[in-house]
Amino acid sequence: MELRDDPEPMVVFQEVSKVYPGRKTLFTKGGEDVVALDRVSFEIRVGEIFALVGESGSGKTTCGRLLVRLEKTTGGRILFEGSRIDLLRRSEMKAFRRRVQMIFQDPYQSLNPQLTVFQTVVEPLVIHGHGSHRQREEKVQSVLEEVGLKPASDFFFRYPHQLSGGQRQRVAVARAMVVEPRFVVADEPVSMLDASIQAQILNMLLDLKERYSLTLLFITHDLASARYVSDRVAVIYRGKIMEYGPTEAVIQNPLHPYTRLLIRAAPSARNRGEILPVAACPVDLYHAPTHTGCRFAARCPNCTPQCREKEADLFHVEAGHYAACYLHYG
């Protein structure tokens, strides 16, 4: 289905699927295929922060990895600025690599332990042949200060193990920003950090977005931080988008029962909230999804016989707000 309400979106996912084949060997029959993404469609508009929210194993990270071409799709297409990213020629690919960057989840793993901060941050400039040695030095210095590592020269020769988690993530952001990309995929950029550092990094991302008029895909499991940074949000469950729309609309008026469950279960520092009565929660949440029907049916309080037969498609409910649920059909 077509979900086009912006004439020139930066990124378009059209029915994107990703299936990991079950391994077959000479002696085993091979496991079942794992469907990480099932015909996922959405678009990211120029200059917005788009959040993708889901639990672990929902396929949210796969979306990001497909988008930066760390993996290949098995179905559908992904467009970046109007062109299919799987058909890029060599020179176009190089330009793509400069325009699209990624920030990874774990700052302890995403920096090479053998390289200094300077070597890490300068690398994209070297790869893309930017400027002279002197200019690169200046660029690295200014980008490090921009991500809050001041004075930059204090950090040039440090190794990752000499930095705190927050500082490492700042270095990772600097590495992504140093080539002045148009679009950044941030895959759970704060989930490994302490709360006070998380907020610092989120604010920094918001500032960078303003200054560089960046477009961001923000992948997270935490609805509250998605609400904090994003303009629009998609809620993904087991490889399918369940709800999709302007962030405030989704948070204030969740349409899909899954989104409602997520919002109700989200803990809050400010108000204590009441504990859900245990009886309302099914004990075994993880029995295999039924192959026909809605993948959320087993957990859904509003489940109808129709839901068990056929899965609902994403349906436009109100002003750019979509939900994949029969509750809102017609």
Added chain:
Amino acid sequence: MSLLEVDSLTVHYLTAKGKVHALEEVSFDLKKGEALGLVGESGCGKTTVAMAIMKLLAPNARVLSGKILLRGEDLLRKGEEEMRKVRWKEVSMVFQSAMNALNPVHRVGDQIVEAILAHDGSFSEEEAQKRVSELFALVGLDPNRMRDYPHQYSGGMRQRAIIAMALACEPSLVIADEPTTALDVVVQDQILGEMKRLQMDLHLSLLYISHDISIIARACDRMGVMYAGQLVELGPTQKVLEAPLHPYTRGLLNSYPSLRGPKKRLRPIPGEPPNLWEPPEGCRFHPRCPRASEICRSSCPPVVSLENGHFARCHRPRS
């Protein structure tokens, strides 16, 4: 009377790089049937508190001073043999990583039976089996799945099994160190609800330890906030959240984005926690504190109480 009383506990770690001031003068108490939460960022010493109570501190740890009284008896004076009787039967622990706490090659039920038999000689094998199926029902697991292996369980089920194991010997105190960190929000919510119910039904005392203030907010009656090895605030959860006394608590609360209410820009605490090899002079929070004054830089603040049962370690607590 308090079930557990920790009194000015000071612990250092001796490392190759020098002495780590991991805990300094930490005092709190925990009543019967109460849930107390300790919240703090990584490296603030909250896990050291748990390990000190269990007497499972790393060999390079040195308890310099303090008492840990369980029903009036000082655990720090007990020998290893006596501690073995206390662990599991009096105080048990739910560990952070449920994945690692269960042995993958043994059936889940058998592992709990094993734990019961090892700690309580009065049980026969059949009685232990029966007890495990009761425990399974208690924590919301299907007793028919006792014979499954850990990999056949989901993350939430494993965490429930770990809780069942912690409850096996009917302890009066359960320490939960980041009990839900690896779990998704919905499952996390259920586990917390389950533990709340157990706390009520069994009149259990719970000591939660977490980096996430929202989990403590949801699960605990009282909460303590730890920073750089010190307990900087302690009080009823509602009071601490609504009228924090210590500027660190306030900063921490301002760091969490919220799903409810209007969207506000977060005002996180600037800077990073100090390293505990050389903690700052005076108040350990003063380099990051917006309200720091001369006295904060020079002398370590005393614990003050502004309201009944609400304490803060601060020179200038906000009333």
Added chain:
Amino acid sequence: MSSREGKRTNSSKPRHRAFPRTGIRWLRHLEENWRIYRSNPMGMAGLVLLALFGLMALASFIPPLIDPIYDPMSGVDPIIDTSTGPSWRHWLGTDFMGRDIFSQLLTGARVAFMIGISAAFMAVAIGTLVGMTAGYFGRTVDTLLMRLADIIMVLPGLLVILILSSVVGRLSIWNLVIIIALFKWAGVSRVIRAQTLSLSVRPYIEAARVAGASHARILFRHILPNVLPLSFLYMTFGVTSAILIEAALSFLGFGDPSTVSWGMMLQWVWKTGHMFKAPYWLIPPGVCISLITLSFYLVGRALDEVLNPRLRKEVLEQ
């Protein structure tokens, strides 16, 4: 040099200086690693032994300078024409031709180092390259290279060399080195491949890919420095086996007759029927072979402990 380097990285504020172009962290952390190494008594024993053999190898240049009769190969004592026991003139006695056993023994140390280190270096260089390529590119490349490695690993190396040398005639010492290297790279490549496989899914490698790094850049800039310590470790083990192979071949009579190695000395003892008559001639090279392989092995084990924190007895707080 090591202490200065160590201090520089440990201080929190490094001084400004020219931009370092390359960085291999484990070299910079020499000081800390040395501390861990030192705590292993067996490793220290190995190192002391190695130092002694090193001294022997250096000292091997001295006797021929004192008097040409001490030349290990051609120096024949004019007043002796048969094997004699230890004396002031010949500390360990002479062999069947009246050559000085002590200076032969010293030269043997030099030859052992030469063979051991060069063969191991070649084997490890090939093995590292093949392993990295196989692990990084995977698929067909991996399958082809690893099947080749399997074939080489199951070949009975010694037998093949024996056959080769009987076909080609006598092998020179350098041919021998090359053949040993060609047999020994396979094991190294397996280990390096496994390491590369685990490295290439690390987020920092993926980050380099997203930044647009070429395969060569990822391999040599990001993966190589992380596998080099392991390669170095396997080199120490490789030296041991190279020395043993050479000794075995020489003893069996397939060595290079123009080189004095310990294996060759043993062969001379045996061939001239002095096996049970001249312990002063038989025992020193035998003991030397055992001790040098032992010392490389001990050093390797201790290095293993330095590089694999899991093997360390004492776990240090970060």
